[in-house]
Amino acid sequence: MPDAPAAGEPGSPRRQMHLAAFVEGVNHTTxxxxxxxxxxxxxxxxRHAAQTAERGLFDFFFLGQGLRMREQRGELFELDIAGRPDSFAMLAALSEVTDRIGLAATVNTTFYEPAELARSFGTLDHLSGGRAAWNVVTSSDAFTGGNFRRGGYLPYADRYVRAQEVLAACAALWAPAPAAASFTGRYVGLRGEPAIPPPPQGRPVLIQAGDSPDGRDFGVAVADVVFSRHSGRDEGIAFRRDIDARATAAGRDPRSVLVLPIARIVLGETGRDAAERAREIGFAQIGPERALSFxxxxxxxxxxxxxPDGPLPDVEPYVPDTPVMQGRVQSKADPRATVAAWRARAERDGHTLRSLMVEIYARPTFVGSPKEVATEMAARFDAGACDGYVLSTHLMPTGLDDVVAEVVPLLQRSGHFRSSxxxxxxxxxxxxGAA
Structure with a gap:
C-alpha cells in the first residue's frame, strides 16, 4: 500500500472504516x-478472540446465535456438534477482560419477551460501561420454535411486525422517565416498571441483517448498523445506494446507518501463497459430507x-413438504433454476460437486499478501461500497491474529483506520466525527 498521511493530517481521508469481529459459532466456515x-x-x-480484536481497535466483537441443533434428513447434523455458549453470559464475562470494544449479541425477537430482552441488554450495557449491541434477528421457523413455548406460530410476513413491536416495548423499558412502561401491539403487550436503570447508551446499538425488501426497510427504520452479505465492490455500491435511498425515504440521514458487509481474509507472503492457502481452507471447510449436505x-x-468428488447429480430437484435441512434459513430461490445455473457453471469451469460447493459457499472476500488485501479493502471502502467490514474467520480463536498484526497497521498508515x-x-x- 502506498505511503499516505496519517488520519487527521492534511490530505488524509475524511472517512475512516469500521472493523468488527464476527464469531459465527459452528457452521460450514468453522x-x-x-x-x-x-x-x-x-x-x-x-477471550483470546475478543482481546485480539480490541488490540486491533475494532469497533465491536459480535457473536452469532443458535437456538436449536440443526437436523439433516431427520437426524442430528453431526458436523455442527461443537457447542455454542449463551451470548449474554459470554459477553458479560468478556466485559471484564476488555475495555473499549463493543460487545454484540445476536438475539431473536420472535421467541423472547421484551421485558427479558430489555433487562438483559440493559444489564450488559451497564456491566460494559456502554458497549452493548443487539443484532436483531427474526424467525418464523416452527422447527426452531419447538424449543419455545409459543413455537413457530409466527406467519413469515409478520416476522418484522413482531420485531418492531418488541423493539418499541424495549424502548419503553429503557426510557429515562420514571413512569410505568406501557406498549400494546398485535403480538406484544407490556405494562410494568423497568427492572433496572436506563442503560448508559440510552439503548444498545442496533444491528440488523435482513436482505429482503421488507428486511431492508426494517433495517433503515431501526438499525445503527446494517450487516450485509454484499461484500463485492459493485454489489456493495448498489446495496449502499439502496440503503441510502430507503433511509432518506424513512426520514433518516443516511450517514446514521452504517453498512458493514461480512468479509473473510486469507493472507500469504505472496498472492500465490494466499491463493493456495485459500484453496486448502475451502476444502477443509467443505468436506465430502458438507458438500453433499449443501x-x-x-x-x-x-x-x-x-x-462428492464426481460430477453434479443428474437427477432433477424437487421441493419436499419438509425441508431436507431444518434449523437453517431456507432459500426462496427456485431449486430448478439454481441447479441449472450450477450445472452450467460446473461444465464451464470443470467443477466437481465438491469443488463447486467450495467455490459457492467458502470463497473468501480478500486473498493476497497483507499489502494486497489492505489495498483492496481500502479501494472498496473509498468507492463507497461499505463503511467497513465485519471480519469472520475459519479458525477459532486465532484466525484474526495475522489480520490484526499485518493488515490493520497498513490501513492505519494509509489513514483508513484509527490509531487509537x-x-x-x-x-x-x-x-x-460524523457531520
Missing part, C-alpha cells in the same frame, strides 16, 4: 477439526450415496 482450533465452548477461546438442500432429496480508541460509548465510537 474448521473445528483443524489441530490449531480451540475449544468452541471455552472462555479462553473467546447439495441435498437444493436437490431436496437424499444424495448420501453420491460421489476515542472516548465514550460504543455508539460514540461508531459515529465519532
Amino acid at each position: 474448521v473445528w477439526r483443524d489441530p490449531a482450533a480451540g475449544d468452541q465452548m471455552a472462555f479462553a477461546s473467546f 447439495a441435498e438442500q437444493v436437490w431436496g432429496r437424499d444424495l448420501h450415496d453420491w460421489d 480508541y476515542p472516548g465514550g460509548t460504543l455508539r460514540d465510537l461508531l459515529f465519532a
Whole structure:
C-alpha cells in the first residue's frame, strides 16, 4: 500500500472504516477439526478472540446465535456438534477482560419477551460501561420454535411486525422517565416498571441483517448498523445506494446507518501463497459430507450415496413438504433454476460437486499478501461500497491474529483506520466525527 498521511493530517481521508469481529459459532466456515482450533465452548477461546480484536481497535466483537441443533434428513447434523455458549453470559464475562470494544449479541425477537430482552441488554450495557449491541434477528421457523413455548406460530410476513413491536416495548423499558412502561401491539403487550436503570447508551446499538425488501426497510427504520452479505465492490455500491435511498425515504440521514458487509481474509507472503492457502481452507471447510449436505438442500432429496468428488447429480430437484435441512434459513430461490445455473457453471469451469460447493459457499472476500488485501479493502471502502467490514474467520480463536498484526497497521498508515480508541460509548465510537 502506498505511503499516505496519517488520519487527521492534511490530505488524509475524511472517512475512516469500521472493523468488527464476527464469531459465527459452528457452521460450514468453522474448521473445528483443524489441530490449531480451540475449544468452541471455552472462555479462553473467546477471550483470546475478543482481546485480539480490541488490540486491533475494532469497533465491536459480535457473536452469532443458535437456538436449536440443526437436523439433516431427520437426524442430528453431526458436523455442527461443537457447542455454542449463551451470548449474554459470554459477553458479560468478556466485559471484564476488555475495555473499549463493543460487545454484540445476536438475539431473536420472535421467541423472547421484551421485558427479558430489555433487562438483559440493559444489564450488559451497564456491566460494559456502554458497549452493548443487539443484532436483531427474526424467525418464523416452527422447527426452531419447538424449543419455545409459543413455537413457530409466527406467519413469515409478520416476522418484522413482531420485531418492531418488541423493539418499541424495549424502548419503553429503557426510557429515562420514571413512569410505568406501557406498549400494546398485535403480538406484544407490556405494562410494568423497568427492572433496572436506563442503560448508559440510552439503548444498545442496533444491528440488523435482513436482505429482503421488507428486511431492508426494517433495517433503515431501526438499525445503527446494517450487516450485509454484499461484500463485492459493485454489489456493495448498489446495496449502499439502496440503503441510502430507503433511509432518506424513512426520514433518516443516511450517514446514521452504517453498512458493514461480512468479509473473510486469507493472507500469504505472496498472492500465490494466499491463493493456495485459500484453496486448502475451502476444502477443509467443505468436506465430502458438507458438500453433499449443501447439495441435498437444493436437490431436496437424499444424495448420501453420491460421489462428492464426481460430477453434479443428474437427477432433477424437487421441493419436499419438509425441508431436507431444518434449523437453517431456507432459500426462496427456485431449486430448478439454481441447479441449472450450477450445472452450467460446473461444465464451464470443470467443477466437481465438491469443488463447486467450495467455490459457492467458502470463497473468501480478500486473498493476497497483507499489502494486497489492505489495498483492496481500502479501494472498496473509498468507492463507497461499505463503511467497513465485519471480519469472520475459519479458525477459532486465532484466525484474526495475522489480520490484526499485518493488515490493520497498513490501513492505519494509509489513514483508513484509527490509531487509537476515542472516548465514550460504543455508539460514540461508531459515529465519532460524523457531520
